[in-house]
Amino acid sequence: MTSPTATAGKSRSRNPLVTVADVIRRQPKPVRVLLGALFVVLLYLLPLLNPPLISPSQSDFGAVLFNVSTYVLVALGLNIVLGYAGLLDLGYVGFYAIGAYTVAVLGSLHAHVPLLLLLPLAALVATVSGVLLGAPTLRVRGDYLAIVTLGFGEIIRLTAVNLQWVGAAAGISNVPRPPSVEIFKLPHVSWNGFVATIDLDNTTTFIKFGVLDQIPYYWLALTVIFIILAGEKRLVQSRVGRAWEATREDEDAAELMGVPTFKFKLLAFSCGAFIGGLSGGLFATRQAFINPESFPLLLSILFLAAVVVGGAGNRWGVIVGAIIVSYLPEIFRPFADYRVLVFGILLIVLANFRPQGLLPPKRTVRARQVDEELEELEEGAAHV
16 A cells, blocks of 8 residues: 555655745745745746747737736635635625726716725725625525625626616726836847847836836736735734634534634635725726626636636635636637637646646645545455
8 A cells, every 4th residue: 555655745746836836945044035036026027028938929918917917816815715714706706896896986987086095995895895795695605605606796797787877888987097107117128039139119117007008007916916915824824714724624613613603704705805806906997997898707707717726725826827817818819719718628627637726735635645545445445
């Protein structure tokens, strides 16, 4: 019989992402800090570098990166709800839409509130919406909760279609942009094959939030992601995170042990809504125009796919999943109308070979190894 250690070693060696993470984790702390700082700088410089192997030829790379960053932000929020607390939310796009409409309505249609106040306000309104939705519905579980949240997302969209106060089907234009601070210009890198040259004629103004250049929006979203990651890490490592984990694994047992599960589920729901509203506000200010068609049910499915593909419960896993879900359709753009089909086939293949996600939490891997060991023991006992 294969020992647990050997089985664990085999399983971990099959995933190159986990192997790289383990190699980095074994380095001294100063080396890890230096590598992390270089990686962060690389992320900020990525749209200026235009790497030929990952920069889509038929799309604005800055716009693609902003789209990827909003998916990452949404996936982090949904991971709190689904990955940590185990609440199946199929209507997450509703919070995303509430954040976007808060920015648009109060920044353009009925008021002219500065954007620096609008983004926190969008997150706050979405949080209140999460509490109002979660208070009466989080007492149901599983499929029933999925149906309720699915209806919530669709109700938000239909309300936006029929309510004239929020622009109805015509939508809202002239959504305010962030204030610009034009300090200096950064040149882009152009590539001739694999030979790089600095193109002084193609520059990005730091930080000018205009119409044509999407790179400053990407920098803004990336900064928000780092802030959310810092807060989320402290929250998950606290008593709150342990309560979410206990609730997700066995809600009845957690209640018997004295964990107020409803309170912590409502907290997870509101935290997820906060991040969803914030990402929706960022989306609205980049687009400058929104309407109900900007928030279809398909978005909820893609948000959920990002979390599941990456590995629910692992913040780095859902980031990888969000990048895949949002970036692969751009890579497949040359396939025109078939790109969604190709993307779907790849997701099916992934679901078959990695059903627990690309980077599942360690406890999920350990639980699967224990199950495999038990199955081997049962098969061995049956043959005796």
